[in-house]
Amino acid sequence: MATGAESGRRLRVGLLGTGGVASKYAALYGEYPRSLLVALHDPFDPGAGELAARFGGRVAASVEDLIASDIDAVVISTPNPLHLAQASAALKAGRHVLLQKPMTVTLAQAEELERVAEDSGKVLALYMNSLDNPVFRDLRRMITEGVLGKVGSINCKLANGMGHVWRNRPANFWRGSRAAVGGGSFAMLACHYLNLAQWLLDQPIIRTTAIGTNLMCDHIEGDDLMSAIVEFAGGELGVIEAAWCVKGEQMSLHGSAGSFAYIDNSVVTMKADSPFIGEAIRYETPGTRVVLDGLLAPAMSDWTNPYNQHRCFVDAMLDGTPVPMPAGKGVQDMRVLDAAYRSSAGAVHVAVHVAIHVADDGAVAEAVA
Template sequence: MTMKAIVHVALIGCGGMAAMIRKRYLETKNAKLVLLVDSNEEVCRKASAELRGIPWSTRFVDALVEGIDALDISTPNYLHAEQAVAALQAGKHVLVQKPLATTVQEAEAIAHAARESGTVAGMYMSFYDNGLYHEAKDIISRGLIGEVTSVRCRGAGVSGKYIPADNWRSSLVKTGGGSFIQLALHSVNMAEWLIDDEIEEVFAYSHNRFSPNIGGDDVTSATCRFRGGALGTLESSYCSYQYVVTVYGTEGYVTITNNRETELMLNARYEGSFIQVKEPNIPTRRTYEEFRMAEVCIENNPYNQHQAFITAIAENKSATVTVETGLRNLRIVDAVHRSAREHRPVEVGS
């Protein structure tokens, strides 16, 4: 594809999470949102009115025409593979909402198509919009909590009791699971990224006791072992509260709760754009009003993933979260699901 000064973008799926992020392309440098696609005509009309009358369609194939450079895919999980592969084979750049797909096999197909196309292909993870996680990674890499000993990550909310039985999120097949793939994928991704290590083995338990409309698990608890020796716990729940990521070290710890509250104890001072620790070896707590669960209220956010996607296209670089990373995340999810079914430890990728 010949690169143009302005990247023409089609948004595939305009409801759900896309309703929260679709305005971003109006403020994204070197990008122009040129088409909205959704199977629901009313959703298309509403989104078009909100976005200054951008053309819309209920047909996915309309996004594959010449003149459209990139597709931002925010459709239900079970449509990701078919749509992403078609877009990549048509020579489009692609950004897919997490999870990359519903199965490892589907994710492998996307990764293969991405390698063949040579275009930019990434997975959108909202946590990367949040500067607190970037500064937490910086703190850990500097050794300000000492050597990493363990990680605890939890993705949870009570939406399981509100999801209707006829919604795609209630389907085991259409989601690829239940609470773990839907809510803990952030945890899986963050656990590896924050400490720059890979999970090699998991042991998990799952059940569904409180969410009758959910086809998969409504609670999963997994322990894991990293290649470097650290241990971890990965939890998900559709029937209780709190997102939390904690990394423990020999000389301190870092905790981020609900994407906006931090608690840290470090072995030295730290001065970040957001996180500031004035006194070492003393717990420091703070709540950041500019951060919300799924939104960052900062003008010109340097970690805006949609801007990063467009910049990656312009500079012929990899996406912030590549589809290969999305594939690896699903290999971990698959290992957790298998462990829970078979009641045994499972090596990732085995």
């Protein structure tokens, strides 16, 4: 039987959800020579018709109409609470599915969806845009080849400050609902780095303790700031933080022979005992700390990037090869999220006692006992 590469066949794709960054996915599926955009549906996006006119396909009247189209796969970029029902319907109809993170709202839903995929015989994959970036590909090589020595810790922070923007959104805005999101900032943002950290180290997270709070965004439910300490199966430790109330993004790793940091998807700073030549990173001065600027993440619509996860999904479906991020990895991410939220809600936190001293002149001073 001829593979997709041999036959010239194109993967026929339907998009559920076209607003925001999902519009970039329409561009990729419409322009990549191995895919064909057949149908789009988003009842809340008035721009769906324009995307169809630019990149091909028709605007489907409903979710059911899109799934019933002559397509091979459905790409789902809809709100979290819709993932289980929409992905299940597509799989049961014989369509492969590429699903936006997080996989579902709860761990139980993720496990149910994985069972549906197994029963259907179709592929359920998770879209994680971090894997588009050759910087992270290089970093994984560094870890595998021992350039940084034995990695002992990894620290990740993803914060975008959108909680303040949402102050003017309607009260029923889904991202402000704890039940719809599955938590708060940690569920929506930390899932990127939970997934990436486990992929980089090739180790699952096995234990966590976390603290979450709503510090500045009382107009939304759930946490607007949350930090988790995690332990990997190999013994490595990490800190993963997410926030709606402050801004900034960075990831750093520290090993016995070097350290690496990637800041705001642009700047790398590293020092190692060995040289390294990768696709994005050239480190040729061992023992010296260097700063490499301008290492921007590739555009999500860039189908010429061989690591683009949408392109990789298309290629895997046509060529019969494994997808980069299978459903089981998404379930593992949900296990970590579930454990972190249970820890935050019910863990034993040891308070630091602060002694209050009042001087003769009435001045008050605090001292940690």
